[in-house]
Amino acid sequence: MGSTAADTHTDLRKTPLHALHVELGARMVPFAGYDMPVQYPTGILTEHNQTRAQAGLFDVSHMGQARLWGEGADKALEKLVPGNLTGLAEGKIRYTMFTNERGGVMDDLTIGRAKDHLSIVVNAACKDADYEHMQRNLPKGLRLEILDRALIALQGPFAAKALARMSPDVDRMSFMSFAPMNIAGFDVGVARCGYTGEDGFEISVHNDDADEFARLLLAEPEVKPIGLGARDSLRLEAGLCLYGHDLDTETTPAEGDLGWTIAKRRREEGGFPGDKIILKQLAEGPKRIRVGIKPEGRAPARENTVILDVAGKEIGKITSGGFGPTVNGPVAMGYVTRENAAIGTPLGLVVRGSTLAAKVAPLPFAPHRYKK
Amino acid sequence: MAERRYTKDHEWIELNGSVGTVGITNYAQEQLGDVVFVELPASGKKLTKGGEAAVVESVKAASEVYSPVAGEVVETNGAIAKDPSLVNREAETNGWFIKVKLADIKEFQALMDSASYQKFVEGLH
Numbered sequence: 001m002g003s004t005a006a007d008t009h010t011d012l013r014k015t016p017l018h019a020l021h022v023e024l025g026a027r028m029v030p031f032a033g034y035d036m037p038v039q040y041p042t043g044i045l046t047e048h049n050q051t052r053a054q055a056g057l058f059d060v061s062h063m064g065q066a067r068l069w070g071e072g073a074d075k076a077l078e079k080l081v082p083g084n085l086t087g088l089a090e091g092k093i094r095y096t097m098f099t100n101e102r103g104g105v106m107d108d109l110t111i112g113r114a115k116d117h118l119s120i121v122v123n124a125a126c127k128d129a130d131y132e133h134m135q136r137n138l139p140k141g142l143r144l145e146i147l148d149r150a151l152i153a154l155q156g157p158f159a160a161k162a163l164a165r166m167s168p169d170v171d172r173m174s175f176m177s178f179a180p181m182n183i184a185g186f187d188v189g190v191a192r193c194g195y196t197g198e199d200g201f202e203i204s205v206h207n208d209d210a211d212e213f214a215r216l217l218l219a220e221p222e223v224k225p226i227g228l229g230a231r232d233s234l235r236l237e238a239g240l241c242l243y244g245h246d247l248d249t250e251t252t253p254a255e256g257d258l259g260w261t262i263a264k265r266r267r268e269e270g271g272f273p274g275d276k277i278i279l280k281q282l283a284e285g286p287k288r289i290r291v292g293i294k295p296e297g298r299a300p301a302r303e304n305t306v307i308l309d310v311a312g313k314e315i316g317k318i319t320s321g322g323f324g325p326t327v328n329g330p331v332a333m334g335y336v337t338r339e340n341a342a343i344g345t346p347l348g349l350v351v352r353g354s355t356l357a358a359k360v361a362p363l364p365f366a367p368h369r370y371k372k
Numbered sequence: 373m374a375e376r377r378y379t380k381d382h383e384w385i386e387l388n389g390s391v392g393t394v395g396i397t398n399y400a401q402e403q404l405g406d407v408v409f410v411e412l413p414a415s416g417k418k419l420t421k422g423g424e425a426a427v428v429e430s431v432k433a434a435s436e437v438y439s440p441v442a443g444e445v446v447e448t449n450g451a452i453a454k455d456p457s458l459v460n461r462e463a464e465t466n467g468w469f470i471k472v473k474l475a476d477i478k479e480f481q482a483l484m485d486s487a488s489y490q491k492f493v494e495g496l497h
Contacts, residue, residue, distance in 0.1 A: 044431040045406040229405070229432050298409050300429055323408040323431050330409075352411070352427065 015061035016150045016210035024225055031228055032124035034062040039227040047230035048325040051196055055156035056226035057217050063151055064127030065204055068118040070142035080137060082253060082272045084263035088113045093176045093193055096261055098133060103252040103274030108243050112178045123243045150210030155200030157369060158222035163201060175370040186213050192371060197238025197364055199371045236331060237324045239292060239363030245303060246290060246319045246333055254281035257290045288316060289341045293332040294361035300330040301349040308348035308355060309340050326366040377483035380492060384464060385440045387480050395468040396437060399493050404430045407459040412448040419443055419472060421479055426469045441479040443472040
């Protein structure tokens with residue numbers, strides 16, 4: 001059997017929950033320079049289903065957390081992202097992306113407005129480049145504070161119930177809002193958001209508190225630990241992009257079907273890197289666009305699978321693909337030409353030399369169940 | 373009892389006369405995780421020793437199952453195509469993949485026996 005080569009785990013960074021993962025029997029793998037749990041002994045399918053049915057705890061401490069301080073931080077940061085930050089209310093979070101001069105995406109991120117600063121969460125693999133990008137391109141009067149903290153995601157239909165047992169306030173939070181809180185004696189930042197399509201929270205915790213806080217959450221009957229494997233299948237079913245796969249520096253937000261993140265004012269005014277290219281694509285439609293793809297058989301079509309139109313011509317590639325446990329079948333996302341992007345368009349997927357039938361499918365594959 | 377041999381790629385083969393039943397080892401299924409799809413060869417397909425015989429996919433990834441010997445596929449296990457999780461539950465019994473008519477029985481005898489395979493797996497940790 002192929003591809004079971006062992007990886008060496010030297011020089012990998014560890015999150016504050018590393019010992020807990022090992023104690024829980026996780027299989028650890030290198031991810032974005034960190035030694036991370038890909039699954040626990042129950043396995044990816046069980047972990048995925050646990051998150052959809054109950055609640056799951058994810059260690060996402062590898063992600064980058066930062067704060068931007070100073071007068072006019074919102075206006076200044078708008079020069080680097082197409083999101084509407086000046087219109088962002090205090091306590092609210094927005095999803096946006098750093099774009100480059102070609103309109104490509106350098107990273108996707110969330111930005112929240114606190115009383116006196118902006119709170120920024122970026123991808124692990126991009127965080128050093130993102131910090132450098134901000135430090136180089138933002139006015140000197142602003143101060144970027146890089147936080148060294150753990151980040152714990154609690155996701156699933158019972159996440160709020162479990163967390164509210166410790167802190168009733170969380171139940172009143174709306175989706176895409178955040179607030180500093182004290183939960184069970186720990187100073188934390190709680191954001192109601194996530195990467196699974198389910199209701200849930202991402203909780204920023206001091207490194208020294210992280211292990212104890214995670215154990216408290218895991219003691220709740222609804223909560224089980226979930227690894228990166230299920231995190232990937234959950235976000236794929238939810239139709240959410242994974243940076244470096246579904247988005248990259250050669251792909252614009254318009255191509256990524258992320259036009260919904262660019263508000264009317266930003267479309268009218270521009271003023272972000274690659275604005276002309278992105279806005280033209282939004283107005284006219286991009287040549288290629290990200291769509292959901294449902295293979296008709298049982299065989300998963302993985303990343304880099306070639307996509308054909310009905311005539312057999314190559315029109316794009318799968319950027320994320322695998323098995324969706326909630327869908328109980330293969331699911332994928334990829335880029336196709338605009339003419340082939342309508343829901344229901346028949347496609348061919350070249351898997352191991354054979355062409356498998358597939359169709360353009362609506363995203364998400366599993367309905368979002370966010371708190372209204 | 374029929375004899376069993378193993379490969380370094382974590383396949384097992386059990387010989388009955390000139391026909392070998394091939395599957396993946398329990399160690400292999402543990403490494404793979406939840407199996408969600410298997411692709412089996414057509415009956416009559418000629419296999420080379422170490423060549424691709426089948427594909428097994430977990431939630432995470434696709435992997436090849438290699439034929440431990442040269443020969444011809446005489447039967448495939450429809451039960452694992454219908455219920456891929458059988459490969460996880462019964463990897464070394466009912467979760468077999470294919471039956472192969474061996475071209476050369478000496479290829480079987482040259483493979484690792486159970487004790488050697490156990491030692492090999494222990495060396496991987």
